[in-house]
Amino acid sequence: MYPNERLIAVLALTILMLNTAQAAVSADQAALLKSSLTPMGAERAGNVDGTIPTWDGGLTQLPAGYAGPGTHHVDPFPEDKPQFTITKANLQQYEAHLTPGQIALFNSFPDTFKMPVYQSRRTGSAPQRVYDNTFKNATSGVLVAEGNGFASAFGGIPFPIPQNGLEVLWNHIARYRGTYAEHRSSQAAVERNGAYSLVTSEDRILSSYYDPNGSLDQHGNTLFYYMTFAIAPARLAGEGALIKETLDQVKEPRMAWSYSPGHRRVRRAPVLAYDNPLAETKGLRTADNTDMFNGAPDFYDWTLLGKKEIYIPYNNYMVTSPKVTYAELLTPGHVNPKYTRYELHRVWVVEGKLKSGDRHIYKRRTLFLDEDSWGIAVADHYNGSGQIWRVSMAYLKNFYEQPMVFTALDTFHDVRARRYGVQGLDNEEPRTVDFSKIIPSVEEFTPSALRRKAPR
Template structure:
């Protein structure tokens, strides 16, 4: 073979094997699809040919928002008259398996007598503020991945890659998806043991979504996408403790910064290892640091592949599950949460597969995320152990926070199939109030480590 042919073949091979991070932003012609055949953030406007997924017509309507709702209160179900179309259980699972993830199928097999999925009419209520649509259109032709996909430029207060070309771009849409500007809530998390026993850990949580602050810019972002504070309220042995996190965009350039405050010692300490597969203490080892929010943090330890779209039954409009009419004991059952209070719908999702890179370390050898096309939020995650066996299944029980508006989780549930235990985040049914999006954004010095000692109290 002559040198020219050798070079040509090598060049072709290089082009085919270049990492997806080398791809530039989409063309102006492609971006013009946003708001036409695609929604403003990149989902398909049209429903499916069977009619089981409807067209997207702009999201939830003002007339559908309950008039009795006031910001800060528990969300009122805008569709109280909806009834299940059918219920999937172990007996009929095979009929619906094409619309289930491997993890969901495993839950039916692990808990054949009790795990069920009530399926309701699909409602495409997802909606975001107009400024997000405007900024996303601008980002579509400018946003680019940086540093091997460990960050990006060309986007702010937007979905950076509404027409994703690879798995990393889809992952970034999930990580920086719109969830408001300043969020305050008091909620509990719990590890439910194999016997069904549990003990609540309750905390006050606050987050400033720095990436979504109106009037800001890429420059003002200073590589920090959000600030997060959590103060433990109970049990008594943990009360007064606090955690502060600066979540960085490019965590290879600048690792996540975290501090912890121990009320008993009255000391603030750096927490340098609060990332990747570090076990979270309050989860009793059932959740890793990067399991939070179904997936978060630096994506650099995995090769991410965009597998395409599927139609999957995912948790959606779970207002019944977060209702103040329920007690925690009504929800937390042996093996899994009470399926009677859950709601699933058929939605199109982006399937993104992450495989652990050679030489990288993590307890999960593979993760498969299913991202809701209308919100870019991860609804289901299947996780595999070092032997390649399905190990854990996580699900975000989504609701429409119609006063923002945004679709986000109401409750996150993390299942360990091997231990037959599970962990729940976001329990607030027994709290006097729910998420508050309306408070004024505090100044940045509010999130200084020195403030932890002053604010942390038993």
């Protein structure tokens, strides 16, 4: 178990030690979100060593040179340089602040994997309405259906002062990622020798949970709607998919439809959950690996292990910069360290152990969540023998036009096969994710709409 290492305020520590109660916190506890805790539930103070700063509101101003919504982000910290670089040679000096999966990457690629560590900048921020809703949720949000869903929370983090591992996990699943976005990007499976092929798609996502004109009653058991169409390669061009992401997926499994341009028909897609492999990833990603973790949590017993200070990818603006080509970024074994940025941040640590009687390719998984955004930054996955098998990392940055901390790029490493997958590539696209479009109605995310919007 990870020690708290002076990282949790006295009251927060008390809360962590409670049994896995499913009740909301008291008004007195919620008041901490306006004093010692940030509006999202992180510790406002920095650490004792001064290597993690105090949160002062995060990044809310647009940096000079930014051209507007949908254009590539500029680095708000262009003058920052690495303070030091972690390599296999000096690994032992920094192991206390690394995850087992990160250490496995150093051991698998001792000559090339590196972590350039920069000044820690707590850029985490969100719109005021998300802060306001999060404050309301603190005294109303509750787990339901044995933790397979939550109720009485809307438009914000459901459990900003979590009392158990499931509440932390739901904070990740329901974290703020904008209300509506359009994005054209690519994913790639990179082989041991560095060879890769791109699969490019155009995606639309509508979050009913964060609809500014919505309500608790309106969103019901739906979190978001997702529609995608393949652009390349030619053999996939025109294929489409639609997903209705439900909250309690044990009660109501996610609904998915596929569109085939050859038949010009929409059909119900097969089950897309748990460890079902995703064909376009060449076996490197399971359905519930997407977004580090998604879907129903019921196959695992989730334990909150506390907090720890970890070097995680943060403020990563170079990995998706249009100045960096895919050929430069996608090197054998891992993305090119030259373009990555790591910082020391406090993370919530949650461990999931596979329940007896359930089957999944991962016997255990450990998740490390950024305290300022609730996004999983690193996910370690163990095989049936209890050994590290795969490690995923989200290269976080602040999308300051929202504002919000979200992933710039996700990587999925198989440390044994020495292959990895990448999702979210848009360096060579003329635009990046665009949150400024008019928010459509849910009628634009139906099977008939999928057929109507198909490019061919």
